[in-house]
Amino acid sequence: MTVNFESEILILKLWRQIYQTYTLLKQCEDRIIKKHGLTTEQYAVLASIGYLGEPARVTDIAHWLERSTNSISMIVDRMVKAGLVKRVRSKSDRRVVHVTFTSKGENALKPSTRAMFEVIRKNLSSLSYDDKSTLFSLLGTLKYEILKCLNPGMDVEEVKRDESKQAANARKWLLRYALPSTPEAKRQGGKKGKTMR
Amino acid sequence: MTVNFESEILILKLWRQIYQTYTLLKQCEDRIIKKHGLTTEQYAVLASIGYLGEPARVTDIAHWLERSTNSISMIVDRMVKAGLVKRVRSKSDRRVVHVTFTSKGENALKPSTRAMFEVIRKNLSSLSYDDKSTLFSLLGTLKYEILKCLNPGMDVEEVKRDESKQAANARKWLLRYALPSTPEAKRQGGKKGKTMR
Numbered sequence: 480m481t482v483n484f485e486s487e488i489l490i491l492k493l494w495r496q497i498y499q500t501y502t503l504l505k506q507c508e509d510r511i512i513k514k515h516g517l518t519t520e521q522y523a524v525l526a527s528i529g530y531l532g533e534p535a536r537v538t539d540i541a542h543w544l545e546r547s548t549n550s551i552s553m554i555v556d557r558m559v560k561a562g563l564v565k566r567v568r569s570k571s572d573r574r575v576v577h578v579t580f581t582s583k584g585e586n587a588l589k590p591s592t593r594a595m596f597e598v599i600r601k602n603l604s605s606l607s608y609d610d611k612s613t614l615f616s617l618l619g620t621l622k623y624e625i626l627k628c629l630n631p632g633m634d635v636e637e638v639k640r641d642e643s644k645q646a647a648n649a650r651k652w653l654l655r656y657a658l659p660s661t662p663e664a665k666r667q668g669g670k671k672g673k674t675m676r
Numbered sequence: 677m678t679v680n681f682e683s684e685i686l687i688l689k690l691w692r693q694i695y696q697t698y699t700l701l702k703q704c705e706d707r708i709i710k711k712h713g714l715t716t717e718q719y720a721v722l723a724s725i726g727y728l729g730e731p732a733r734v735t736d737i738a739h740w741l742e743r744s745t746n747s748i749s750m751i752v753d754r755m756v757k758a759g760l761v762k763r764v765r766s767k768s769d770r771r772v773v774h775v776t777f778t779s780k781g782e783n784a785l786k787p788s789t790r791a792m793f794e795v796i797r798k799n800l801s802s803l804s805y806d807d808k809s810t811l812f813s814l815l816g817t818l819k820y821e822i823l824k825c826l827n828p829g830m831d832v833e834e835v836k837r838d839e840s841k842q843a844a845n846a847r848k849w850l851l852r853y854a855l856p857s858t859p860e861a862k863r864q865g866g867k868k869g870k871t872m873r
Contacts, residue, residue, distance in 0.1 A: 482855060487797075488846045489808050491854070494796050496815045501698035502742045503822040510826075545699045599691050600684075602821040606814060611686050614814040617807055618693045624799045625700040629707075649685050657688070658679060 507602070508595055515591035520554050521563060525580070525588040530645075530652050534567055534577030543645075563587065589656055596657035701799070705792055712788035717751050718760060722777070722785040727842075727849050731764055731774030740842075760784065786853055793854035 505519075512522045527540045541551040555578055558564045563584035569575035580588070603611060623635045702716075709719045724737045738748040752775055755761045760781035766772035777785070800808060820832045 487850050493812045496812050500815045500819045605817050605821050615690045615693050617811040618697045620802050622697045624802050653684050
């Protein structure tokens with residue numbers, strides 16, 4: 480076998496870069512979340528409900544977070560006890576359980592998300608708009624390959640369509656949770672614009 | 677405040693893309709590691725020792741994995757019980773504890789790393805060499821910003837120099853753990869080549 484070391488070393492470097500970037504970003508996020516009295520897992524569930532819209536099904540939250548329904552169900556149990564969310568049985572189908580915010584939960588989500596989004600924006604500020612687009616697209620190519628590896632035979636086009644649908648919530652989520660609320664922002668939020676793919 | 681929604685939405689998309697890509701990659705890795713009878717944490721410690729070279733200090737392993745020394749120390753305790761590593765007190769400084777492989781540990785590391793590297797290579801195969809270089813460099817820019825955010829006043833140039841030093845191990849690590857061993861690969865491995873930044 481002829482080994483192209485330059486290429487192999489780049490793969491190794493990239494593998495480590497992805498690990499390091501994510502791990503450090505998570506440390507950054509954890510620090511902010513902790514300051515706001517939440518655990519990382521609680522924050523993730525609250526942010527999902529905020530993004531998917533109330534009431535959210537446990538299965539949808541799990542899917543959004545790439546976690547198992549069981550593990551999210553256990554986190555939700557603890558969050559019910561902590562008074563952050565409520566479980567509500569669907570009126571149309573009693574087998575389906577929805578999760579909604581308590582006012583304590585929603586009140587914890589807003590300031591932590593604003594603080595977090597501010598830090599993410601700052602961390603990404605050295606990258607131009609085009610750099611960010613390129614990074615998004617390259618990571619996307621990798622992500623779809625990983626999805627195919629995890630689920631052989633998966634229809635990646637279907638995944639892309641799902642992502643397009645969820646993208647419609649991006650603007651609403653930004654206005655509601657991530658950006659400082661000003662009449663100007665709200666007015667602009669009403670305009671039709673690019674959606675999140 | 678005038679909000680550039682297109683730009684804010686891209687930040688949000690990118691934030692989620694980083695989360696998803698890493699989370700799915702980790703699922704992929706976990707599946708391989710499990711098949712080889714290791715936990716993710718055990719694998720990470722073994723791979724670090726393999727990369728840093730034996731004997732490795734707990735502090736160096738922790739630094740390499742961006743974890744606290746305490747948490748790595750606890751993992752190492754459990755790994756000693758599982759017969760995967762040994763703790764050896766340094767002869768030159770009795771306060772320093774080194775960690776070395778047992779043959780069981782090293783034997784578990786090689787096949788799992790080969791399987792993992794093969795999957796990483798496959799996942800990255802849709803990206804050209806230039807794409808991979810671009811992805812590495814863009815993630816790097818983000819990573820150094822996050823480091824500055826976590827440690828204000830940190831000398832990022834010093835971090836880069838450290839990374840350069842560690843890069844020298846990439847070729848050795850690839851030959852020893854990640855690539856199928858062939859005389860041809862070994863011959864090539866002896867050549868001087870690009871180092872890992």
